Amino acid sequence: MTTTVQDQPAADDEGGRDEGGRGEGGRGKGGAPPPQQAAGAAGDSFDQDVLPAPRGASRTLLGSLLRPHRRRVAGAAVLLLFQQAAVQAGPLLVAYAIDRALPALRDGRDYGPLTAVAVGYLVCALASGWLQHGFIMAAARVSQRVLLELRGRIYRHAQRLDVDFHDRYTSGRLISRSTTDVEALHELLEEGLQELLGVVMSTCYILVMLLWLDIGLGGAAAASFVPLWLLVRNFQRRSLRVFRSKSTAMASVVVKFAETMNGIRPVQSFRRERPNDAAFAELNGSHRRINGDAILEMARYVVLSRLVANTAVAAIVLWGAYRVASGGMELGVLAASALYLRRLYDPIDRLGMFLNSYQSAAASLEKIAGVLAWAPAVPEPAAPRELPPREPGRPGREVVFDRVRFAYRTGGEVLPEFSLTLPAGRTVAVVGATGAGKSTLAKLLSRFYDPSGGRVLLDGADLRELDASALRREVVMVTQEAFLFSGTVAENIAIGRPDASRAQVEGAAKAIGAHDFIAALPDGYDTDVRKRGGRISAGQRQLVSFARALLADPAVLILDEATSSLDVPGERAVQGAMGTVLRGRTAVVIAHRLSTVAVADRVLVMADGRVVEDGTPDELLAGSGRFATLHRAWRDSLT
Numbered sequence: 310m311t312t313t314v315q316d317q318p319a320a321d322d323e324g325g326r327d328e329g330g331r332g333e334g335g336r337g338k339g340g341a342p343p344p345q346q347a348a349g350a351a352g353d354s355f356d357q358d359v360l361p362a363p364r365g366a367s368r369t370l371l372g373s374l375l376r377p378h379r380r381r382v383a384g385a386a387v388l389l390l391f392q393q394a395a396v397q398a399g400p401l402l403v404a405y406a407i408d409r410a411l412p413a414l415r416d417g418r419d420y421g422p423l424t425a426v427a428v429g430y431l432v433c434a435l436a437s438g439w440l441q442h443g444f445i446m447a448a449a450r451v452s453q454r455v456l457l458e459l460r461g462r463i464y465r466h467a468q469r470l471d472v473d474f475h476d477r478y479t480s481g482r483l484i485s486r487s488t489t490d491v492e493a494l495h496e497l498l499e500e501g502l503q504e505l506l507g508v509v510m511s512t513c514y515i516l517v518m519l520l521w522l523d524i525g526l527g528g529a530a531a532a533s534f535v536p537l538w539l540l541v542r543n544f545q546r547r548s549l550r551v552f553r554s555k556s557t558a559m560a561s562v563v564v565k566f567a568e569t570m571n572g573i574r575p576v577q578s579f580r581r582e583r584p585n586d587a588a589f590a591e592l593n594g595s596h597r598r599i600n601g602d603a604i605l606e607m608a609r610y611v612v613l614s615r616l617v618a619n620t621a622v623a624a625i626v627l628w629g630a631y632r633v634a635s636g637g638m639e640l641g642v643l644a645a646s647a648l649y650l651r652r653l654y655d656p657i658d659r660l661g662m663f664l665n666s667y668q669s670a671a672a673s674l675e676k677i678a679g680v681l682a683w684a685p686a687v688p689e690p691a692a693p694r695e696l697p698p699r700e701p702g703r704p705g706r707e708v709v710f711d712r713v714r715f716a717y718r719t720g721g722e723v724l725p726e727f728s729l730t731l732p733a734g735r736t737v738a739v740v741g742a743t744g745a746g747k748s749t750l751a752k753l754l755s756r757f758y759d760p761s762g763g764r765v766l767l768d769g770a771d772l773r774e775l776d777a778s779a780l781r782r783e784v785v786m787v788t789q790e791a792f793l794f795s796g797t798v799a800e801n802i803a804i805g806r807p808d809a810s811r812a813q814v815e816g817a818a819k820a821i822g823a824h825d826f827i828a829a830l831p832d833g834y835d836t837d838v839r840k841r842g843g844r845i846s847a848g849q850r851q852l853v854s855f856a857r858a859l860l861a862d863p864a865v866l867i868l869d870e871a872t873s874s875l876d877v878p879g880e881r882a883v884q885g886a887m888g889t890v891l892r893g894r895t896a897v898v899i900a901h902r903l904s905t906v907a908v909a910d911r912v913l914v915m916a917d918g919r920v921v922e923d924g925t926p927d928e929l930l931a932g933s934g935r936f937a938t939l940h941r942a943w944r945d946s947l948t
């Protein structure tokens with residue numbers, strides 16, 4: 310029998326993909342599309358490293374991070390309030406000493422007021438130091454906890470996001486988000502916020518003091534804040550732009566770094582070091598240029614704000630001196646006002662520093678909020694459906710592709726609409742030319758992607774309705790990569806069944822023919838694969854992942870080119886064990902090597918995303934179709 314499906318062109322390769330299929334790929338059935346998928350330029354946003362986030366997402370994120378610590382934040386603010394009061398009492402004491410205490414000493418030999426001033430000064434200095442210490446401790450505690458939570462959120466969310474997201478966003482950007490961008494927020498919370506609160510409070514205190522000392526001088530000082538405010542606004546606008554690009558540039562450096570180091574073997578074997586050096590230097594240079602822009606913006610702000618501040622101080626003090634000379638003001642008041650004026654404009658440089666760290670953190674928070682707002686394209690169901698228990702005597706589960714079609718979000722339609730039933734307990738081999746869509750079929754079955762249309766059913770249940778861990782228990786895919794997690798060989802085998810005993814782990818390894826090489830490792834099953842990972846070859850890794858799949862005992866097993874790294878004896882050993890591995894479950898075997906097909910009850914031949922031949926191996930071999938031709942060519946090549 311041959312499944313016929315409508316003719317559709319296959320997708321382009323990586324480079325030539327358009328965004329045509331993006332809107333539908335990976336969207337949950339019947340559910341509203343996640344906001345980012347409905348957004349117009351999601352493809353561009355990945356390229357430009359700006360994921361769309363709802364308005365005010367950064368503020369909401371910061372609020373949600375700080376809310377659990379609001380008591381401590383309020384306590385820290387109160388400490389700072391008193392600390393500033395203690396600091397700003399200084400000039401007031403000086404004014405009192407000049408205008409009251411000194412005349413009392415001179416005229417009446419009364420030491421009392423001067424002593425009170427000295428004691429007051431000492432108390433204020435001690436209190437200010439103690440309060441500042443308290444504030445720093447409280448702020449550090451809050452910022453450490455916020456960072457811990459934020460990094461954890463990024464990690465947890467990234468793990469839930471679909472493979473499509475990871476393919477496009479890349480691990481380098483995620484690393485950059487959870488290191489440099491989180492660090493930017495750290496700086497703001499630990500130092501910047503103290504700076505800001507200090508500046509705002511001291512400005513308020515000083516203005517009140519100046520107004521109290523002399524309404525005219527105080528009013529003039531307050532008026533000088535209008536041009537300063539305009540300068541701050543302008544600086545803020547310009548520097549946010551710079552910091553956004555800075556965060557993107559930093560991420561590009563990390564992405565390039567991660568890409569090169571992850572692919573160090575091909576890099577070295579294809580002698581890509583020089584072109585890579587040049588590309589990296591370019592990215593590094595662009596980061597340096599943007600850093601330079603940030604420094605220039607800061608310098609511009611500092612110079613202009615100093616100009617405004619110095620002009621204001623000179624004008625106000627001159628006016629005050631004129632009034633003292635004409636007897637309209639006491640000398641002590643002018644001296645205290647001059648001291649306050651110096652303090653008033655002192656923090657404007659520090660305000661620039663704060664604004665710098667604020668803008669840097671705002672740009673970083675924007676990017677982090679974008680990642681956190683990105684909804685998984687393969688969402689967990691709100692109310693998961695239970696699968697009926699596996700029927701005794703009926704091995705595996707039935708798989709049905711019901712009018713399924715599929716397009717990757719970054720490409721055209723890869724699988725045109727098709728329907729297919731894989732009966733429980735049978736082994737189906739899928740063969741076909743490279744790029745025909747075999748792995749895509751497997752990825753739909755293991756729900757790395759959701760179909761663009763139609764449903765994939767496991768014993769009648771739509772995969773989208775199943776709880777993720779139930780699905781992972783029922784459907785296991787062994788791929789060519791055979792990834793090993795950090796930990797021992799035994800832990801790696803037991804990943805799908807952590808409660809398995811050592812005897813069961815060894816049993817699985819023996820059944821697959823992996824026991825001998827594992828036993829020969831320095832610590833046998835307790836060998837740490839990362840520390841001695843170099844000793845485990847690609848073929849041995851595949852054997853370990855076979856044993857892992859066998860032990861997990863899934864209802865549906867998918868082998869995607871899973872024997873491709875094995876040598877001929879290794880493959881023979883696995884093929885010998887294949888009967889054990891496949892028995893009692895539904896199996897989909899994607900195979901380049903036609904020898905693997907021998908174990909199948911049924912063969913599907915795919916071409917351009919369509920199943921073009923479907924039958925038992927014998928039926929297909931007896932015919933004159935593609936499979937028969939391929940098989941004949943393969944047999945001839947062996948003889």
Ligand SMILES: Nc1ncnc2c1ncn2[C@@H]1O[C@H](COP(=O)(O)OP(=O)(O)OP(=O)(O)O)[C@@H](O)[C@H]1O
Binds near residue numbers: 741744746747749
């Ligand atoms: N992540 C992806 N995004 C966009 N298109 C993809 C993606 N992965 C695969 N494709 C495209 O989908 C088509 C089918 O790919 P698939 O990997 O399913 O083929 P295959 O038959 O398994 O090939 P092979 O035998 O080489 O592994 C190809 O045209 C490929 O370019």
